[in-house]
Amino acid sequence: MSSEVRYHVDGDLVPADEATVSVDDRGFRYGDAAFETLRAYGGTIFAWRTHLERLERTCEILSLDHGLSADELRTRVDETLAANDLADAYVRLSISRGVQPGKLTPQPAVDPTVVVYVTPLPRGGLEGEPVWDGPATVETVETRRIPDEAIPAAAKTHNYLNGILARAELGSDSDEALMCDLDGRLTEGATSNLWFVRDGTLHTPSTDGPILPGITRAAVLELAREAGIPVQEGRYEPGDLLEADEAFLTNRTWEVRPITTLDGEPIGGGPVTEQLSRLYDERVEESCYR
Template identity: 80%
Template sequence: MSDDPIYHVDGDLVPASEATVSVDDRGFRYGDAAFETLRAYGGTIFEWEAHVERLERTCEALSLAHGLASGDLRARIDETLAANDLEDAYVRLSITRGVQPGKLTPRPEVDPTVVIYVAPLPRGGLEGDSVWDGPATVRTVGTRRTPDEAIPSAAKTHNYLNGILARAELRAESEDGTGGADEALMCDLDGYVAEGATSNLCFVRDGTLHTPSTDGPVLPGITRDIVLESAAEVGISVTEGRYELEDVCAADEAFLTNRTWELRPITTLDGRDIGGGPVTDRLSRLYDERVERACYE
């Protein structure tokens, strides 16, 4: 991959240094856009159909009728990977409502802006390496997760202010100004644990896998779903519920999930040791096996 990577902007491959969108684009003005973060393993987009389904749910929540076929979007991603000579990569696909007059009310007619960019990541699967250098340090923050009644939690939009404020809080409270932790853990308005700024939370107690329910303000992560499915397939008990912070701190094991990190053990939560363990290791192995079958074999 060159020092000036190639982006896909509205149907054209352009160098990143020349890639632009209009200042009148609603994705810029209002965060009025949907996106997906994906992983390419061996040139294959992992769980593509699941990402397409979530993207469409987000667009439905935004009333964003973009009119683009999933095959068209996939072709643009494949072109971007090829243009950058990448097979193992981070992929971000964004669809905005496009350029419209500077009024808050969106017009029903949409000429969407579509942007795709990629970045190299290590090989995944059974022979792969982790993106992260070590287990995550996590701290709770005062910033609360936006309630579903305000902004649909299942919608993955460009409006990421909630997570930005959580991460900014980490930085402001750290002695050296670097953040002091790898992830900010947010609670809902009632004080129950919800999710990280960019991750879902899972923890293990007495052999049972627990995770905050998506009935609360929790994004239904695709990696999270795979982990829960894998656990059920091998007989690991799974419980989705509402948990207080002390429930997590008393866990035998805990880890975060997202598409880039995959499964990342939590070494400490608010300075208290937790760590990974046999269940985390087994689920990580199952995840790697799934990637290997789907993308490398």
């Protein structure tokens, strides 16, 4: 990475310490913005098209017509990576509604604020190393996942208060907060999707509930089915997870991360977790490094 970190802000590459947005920006005032967390592997954005489609779905939910083409957005991402001499990186692409009059009601005319932020991450794929220090220590928390009827879970927005409150409950040694819905059924982590294995079958909470349809989640589902691993999406109680043979979390940064304990009870990874982690690495290797 170059000595002077540069971010992309509204079409310009600027030094990180000069990368600012207005205090009147609706993304700052209200969390009125969409974003995607991306991984660059070997200079290639993994699953770019899928991320772009989800970003557009979020903008549609927000009624945010930003007016930028897919090529324009991709160019800003690529320019930011190049300016920082990064091939393997965390990338965050954000689009807010920009500055508007100080009213809660959004205006139809949008001058969007677009920011690309990058930071280095280790190489991925078959020769890569996990970005995490070890398997995840997980706690179930009292904070409930916001129901779809209030805020659609499929919208990936700047408003992360739900996850922040969940993480604020964690003890100092825990890595992730596991949330339930209003009926007490398992949903997901504050920033991750949940998986567990019981009697050889892979289970994950269904997106019929208030669950973000993670892109890593979709990739793992596809890999499991291709490998002939039985998969079930459903509604589960916390006790179902405690009875699991193995369990793990997924998100774009962690990829596949085993759960070592849940509320102090050991679970751990296992052969299915290891197989899916290897298959995921192979997919990244084939897509980005070859």
